[in-house]
Amino acid sequence: MDSKDRSAWKRELLPVLPGGLALALGDMPERAAESLEEIRVRALRPVMVMAPEGKYLTSRGELTDDANIALHASMADCGFILERISQHSLYAIEQEMRSGYISLLGGYRVGFCGKPVTEEGRVRHFTNMTSFCIRIAREHKGCADKVMPWLFRAGELMSTLVLSPPRCGKTTIIRDIARQLSLGAHGRLWQVVIVDERSEIAGSCRGVPQNDVGPMTDVLDACPKAEGMRIALRAMSPGVLVTDEIGSQEDRRCIIDAAGAGVAVIASAHAASVEEALKRPVLSELLTEGLFGRVVVLSRARGAGTLEGVYDGETLRPVLVEGCAS
Amino acid sequence: MRYILLCAASIAVALVGFYRASLFAGRMAAIEAFIASLSQLSLLISYEALPLREAAERLAKADNAAAPFWAALREALPGAPDTRTAWDAAMRAAKAKSARLSSLLPQDEAVLSEFASGLGKSDAKTQQAGVALATERLRPLLARAREQSESRGKVARSLGVLGALAIFILLM
Numbered sequence: 052m053d054s055k056d057r058s059a060w061k062r063e064l065l066p067v068l069p070g071g072l073a074l075a076l077g078d079m080p081e082r083a084a085e086s087l088e089e090i091r092v093r094a095l096r097p098v099m100v101m102a103p104e105g106k107y108l109t110s111r112g113e114l115t116d117d118a119n120i121a122l123h124a125s126m127a128d129c130g131f132i133l134e135r136i137s138q139h140s141l142y143a144i145e146q147e148m149r150s151g152y153i154s155l156l157g158g159y160r161v162g163f164c165g166k167p168v169t170e171e172g173r174v175r176h177f178t179n180m181t182s183f184c185i186r187i188a189r190e191h192k193g194c195a196d197k198v199m200p201w202l203f204r205a206g207e208l209m210s211t212l213v214l215s216p217p218r219c220g221k222t223t224i225i226r227d228i229a230r231q232l233s234l235g236a237h238g239r240l241w242q243v244v245i246v247d248e249r250s251e252i253a254g255s256c257r258g259v260p261q262n263d264v265g266p267m268t269d270v271l272d273a274c275p276k277a278e279g280m281r282i283a284l285r286a287m288s289p290g291v292l293v294t295d296e297i298g299s300q301e302d303r304r305c306i307i308d309a310a311g312a313g314v315a316v317i318a319s320a321h322a323a324s325v326e327e328a329l330k331r332p333v334l335s336e337l338l339t340e341g342l343f344g345r346v347v348v349l350s351r352a353r354g355a356g357t358l359e360g361v362y363d364g365e366t367l368r369p370v371l372v373e374g375c376a377s
Numbered sequence: 378m379r380y381i382l383l384c385a386a387s388i389a390v391a392l393v394g395f396y397r398a399s400l401f402a403g404r405m406a407a408i409e410a411f412i413a414s415l416s417q418l419s420l421l422i423s424y425e426a427l428p429l430r431e432a433a434e435r436l437a438k439a440d441n442a443a444a445p446f447w448a449a450l451r452e453a454l455p456g457a458p459d460t461r462t463a464w465d466a467a468m469r470a471a472k473a474k475s476a477r478l479s480s481l482l483p484q485d486e487a488v489l490s491e492f493a494s495g496l497g498k499s500d501a502k503t504q505q506a507g508v509a510l511a512t513e514r515l516r517p518l519l520a521r522a523r524e525q526s527e528s529r530g531k532v533a534r535s536l537g538v539l540g541a542l543a544i545f546i547l548l549m
Contacts, residue, residue, distance in 0.1 A: 134459050137497070138428040138429065138454075139428070139429045139430070139457075140428040140429045141500065142422050142426060142501040143429075145426070145501060148500075175502075176503075
């Protein structure tokens with residue numbers, strides 16, 4: 052169940068889109084609007100919506116497979132989007148821009164492509180931004196209900212790794228896990244710290260979480276993961292650390308530090324299965340070292356967030372096999 | 378009755394002179410205020426990364442000639458397609474309300490408008506460079522405005538007084 056109206060994005064996002072595109076999206080069929088996941092705008096090319104399959108959008112709001120009759124975005128449209136999403140202030144979102152995305156009020160995230168301007172080998176900012184991927188933020192409160200009982204052993208929370216390919220609901224489920232722990236689970240209120248490098252979990256806008264992450268949750272927004280985990284361990288005395296998309300050796304070292312400090316880590320990573328995760332260097336080390344007590348695997352088999360199974364972190368054997376939407 | 382009309386005409390001529398002088402002083406005050414505002418804007422951008430609308434709101438609270446402009450910019454930004462459009466609309470609106478801003482010359486406005494075309498479109502470092510460039514271009518205009526305010530302002534005031542006296546003597 053979504054916490055907010057499924058078409059709330061129209062109210063919150065259409066004002067940042069140019070007139071023609073906003074009108075077309077406003078006229079989209081209600082069912083498609085409710086399941087909309089992404090809007091892709093590329094200069095001089097047809098506008099595409101993922102609802103959840105990719106379709107082109109016509110100027111009358113119809114969905115089509117024919118690119119020739121689709122609404123095409125102009126260079127001016129891209130300029131308009133950039134001005135609006137940055138509130139005419141690109142300097143205010145410099146750090147996010149270097150990462151290739153901008154977070155909007157309401158928890159929406161706009162990824163973009165353009166020509167990066169580099170300085171000493173690092174991206175300083177972007178120019179000529181001509182591609183935008185607008186991700187519709189949706190909270191699915193309760194989507195972690197099925198996995199929550201499996202995250203505890205003798206009342207103790209186990210570190211958990213959530214695996215799935217992109218767009219399968221990893222972030223959504225770890226957000227709900229954070230929320231539920233923060234609200235109280237297994238007779239205890241958990242002090243949760245989210246290290247939200249890409250502002251996707253809490254969807255913070257100017258430091259304020261736009262998604263419900265629970266009353267006992269602190270968010271380190273747009274903070275590099277490893278550095279954020281170190282800061283959280285040092286300064287916030289968390290009971291649980293939550294972070295997204297782990298995969299580097301530095302992440303691994305921080306997870307070892309957290310385990311050493313008795314802090315459970317709830318993290319996600321790209322992999323379609325445990326077998327696939329074992330083929331990735333850092334993930335395989337994390338799994339074989341037994342740093343995670345549980346591994347949750349998600350897919351899109353029956354829609355985003357389909358729970359494929361919950362695995363024991365030590366034996367890597369399934370403790371729950373599902374295959375149904377969580 | 379004749380003397381009353383004579384006095385009124387003389388005072389009117391004197392006031393025209395003083396009004397002309399105040400325009401020179403107004404232009405100087407407006408440019409000075411913009412230089413000060415831009416310097417403050419640079420700080421708001423680099424240290425607080427404050428979005429432009431909020432920065433304009435902060436600058437509108439200053440007690441200087443540019444404050445009405447920043448208040449108008451704050452209002453114009455949300456509906457504008459880009460910063461330059463909002464800036465130009467705000468300048469028109471502020472000039473209609475403020476005598477000091479209406480004394481800005483086209484060359485003063487051109488410098489500010491060119492600055493606006495890059496405002497908010499890049500990182501803080503480039504924005505600071507933009508502010509520095511605009512300030513550098515405004516300084517000679519301010520020097521000229523100050524010079525004009527002193528020399529031509531004095532001339533306008535003197536001509537006003539002399540004109541008033543001349544009218545009084547001739548028509549008496």
